Amino acid sequence: MNDQLYQDRIVALAKAKTGAGKLDAPTRSARRDNPLCGDRVTMDIKLDGQGRITEIAHQVRGCLLCQASAAALSAVAVGRDAAGISDIRHDAERAIGREAGDPREPFTAFAPVAAHKSRQECVLLPFEALKDALS
Amino acid sequence: MSFDVAAVRRQFPILSEIIDGRPVHYLDNGASAQTPLAVIDAVRHYETTSRANVLRGVHRLAERATEAYENARAEVAKFLGVQPLEVIFTGGCTAAINLVAYSYGSLLKPGDRILLSELEHHSNIVPWQLLRARSGIEIDMIPVTEDGRIDLNELPRLLTSKTKLVSLAHVSNVTGALLDIRTVVTAAKAVGAKVMLDGAQRAPHGPLDLPSLGIDFYAFAGHKAYGPNGIGVLWGKPELLDAMPPFMGGGSMIGRVTFAETTWAPSPRRFEAGTPAIGPAIGLGAACTWMQALDWTAAHDHEMGLVQRLMDGLQKVDGTRLFGPASLQNRYPVVSFTLDGVHPHDVAQTLDSFGVAVRAGHHCAQPLMDRFDLDGTTRVSMAPYNDNTDIDALLAGVAHAARTLR
Structure with missing residues (x-):
């Protein structure tokens, strides 16, 4: 079962490291820790006048699932405001089986995590950090 | 002195459990040990x-x-x-x-x-x-x-x-x-x-x-x-x-x-x-x-033999780093390691697919993790009922994680 967790698409997302790094002079920045496992995500964002993300970067000290999620989120975050990010969080929640419905890309990659409840917070931690940065 | 690990194992019903077609290799004793029939x-x-x-x-x-x-x-x-x-x-x-x-x-x-x-x-x-x-x-x-x-x-x-x-x-x-x-x-x-x-x-x-x-x-x-x-x-x-x-x-x-x-x-x-x-x-x-009732001199020797087998095996996997005393003197069978390029949770999750239970993370010792500038480690913690098959299953899983996750 766990071999299936680390399917090629999740590994590829993590290795792509989309958005990995820091921003110079971000508009906002937020860090989130998972106290249970010690994973840590820092999100830097720049916003336009309407509160939409114009640039995003993330630093992850965490597992492959957390890295993959941060990369997937970074790939689709630009142009979205807080409501838009909240909207795509539903895709992640659907992919991991916490909500009904079909997730949009690229979050379908996280479907194997539905069978691993103890790892689902790893996928959601980047969303929590970005939510803090936007609030 | 010989140690009859099979006789010890027979006293722990859970060690006969088969999960997803694999035997249980329980190496998370530092978190919670298994319990014998007597208890x-x-x-x-x-x-x-x-x-x-x-x-x-x-x-x-x-x-x-x-x-x-x-x-x-x-x-x-x-x-x-x-x-x-x-x-x-x-x-x-x-x-x-x-x-x-x-x-x-x-x-x-x-x-x-x-x-x-x-x-x-x-x-x-x-x-x-x-x-x-x-x-x-x-x-x-x-x-x-x-x-x-x-x-x-x-x-x-x-x-x-x-x-x-x-x-x-x-x-x-x-x-x-x-x-x-x-x-x-x-x-x-x-x-x-x-x-x-x-x-x-x-x-x-x-x-x-x-x-x-x-x-x-x-x-x-x-x-x-x-x-x-x-x-x-x-x-x-x-x-x-x-x-x-x-x-x-x-x-x-x-x-x-x-x-x-x-x-x-x-x-x-x-x-x-x-x-x-x-x-x-x-x-x-x-x-x-x-x-x-257990012969702890023999049990400790047995546990330390497992530690040696584990440390020798891990050192053959490229990118492993062990934390803790290198010698078997004045130590007990708890071994922490990292694998370059693979997060400890991913190591532990991969090991689970090999039937191996370990703990990964900060082990409720975050100041020590900070001391070594670590996110966490994968921890192998042994008991007298562990045997060579447990260690070998773990080593196979670590090698698999090294091949597939980095």
Whole structure:
């Protein structure tokens, strides 16, 4: 079962490291820790006048699932405001089986995590950090 | 001396479990050990023949329950080499340390100091921080050496006449390093400080002779020592326990209650308010009996053989880094490692697919993780029932993670 967790698409997302790094002079920045496992995500964002993300970067000290999620989120975050990010969080929640419905890309990659409840917070931690940065 | 690991394994029903077509390779004993039939039978016997509250009932079931509960205390005392009335049943090791931090801690004054180390489990850090917030004591910290031991060369600098208690892990839950108790006790006594040991990772590896150690308090958990959950032990020197106020108030811990004044029962009752965890205590008593029947010289050699096999195997996997003593001297079978480019949780998850149970993360020792600038480690913690097949399954899983996840 766990071999299936680390399917090629999740590994590829993590290795792509989309958005990995820091921003110079971000508009906002937020860090989130998972106290249970010690994973840590820092999100830097720049916003336009309407509160939409114009640039995003993330630093992850965490597992492959957390890295993959941060990369997937970074790939689709630009142009979205807080409501838009909240909207795509539903895709992640659907992919991991916490909500009904079909997730949009690229979050379908996280479907194997539905069978691993103890790892689902790893996928959601980047969303929590970005939510803090936007609030 | 040969050690019949197969005979030990037969006493642990869960080790025959097959999950997803694979046998269980249980190497997460540092988090919670498995429990032998002797313990399961003892708890079942109590629940089916003697279940009642202890101490106050006059009926025969209550008398049976009380006798079984006090016999369990006596078995724990024998395991520790102490007197039964010096043994306090608690909810766990954390509860035992909190008891001392609250009760002994209430006797301390602002400016008094507690000495801990950088490798302590959070349960031997946070209770003292809570005490600091309540009473204005100060906390000092002994650093850790590169090989994961408490650096006792720092003791003279850190121990002062203000130090009232030194509280340290007997065995590290991350590096497996065994504390040099004699050095600690000698130095602590020279400044009049008491010594407490967190024995959570040592108690599962055989009987102790606490009086010979010269320490003042000892705490350990039942579930890590082959017993049930929800039970732990605090041992304390009687003269210290007698001077300590209660931790929790309620039934059983009183002498006489009036609204004007309440007096306290002597220890251990004073520290066992309310109905105790009777079944778990009886189970822990059985676990202590079980441990005393094992040949621990042979068992320790067996465990250290597994450690050597593990360390040799890990070093053959490119990018592994081990934390803790490199030698087998003065250490217990807890081994932490990292694999370059693969997060410990991903290592542990991959190992699960090989039927191998380990723990990954900070192990409730975040200051130690900071010391080594780590997110976490993968921790292998062994018990006498582990065998070469467990280690080989783990090594195969680590090699697979190295091939596929980086």
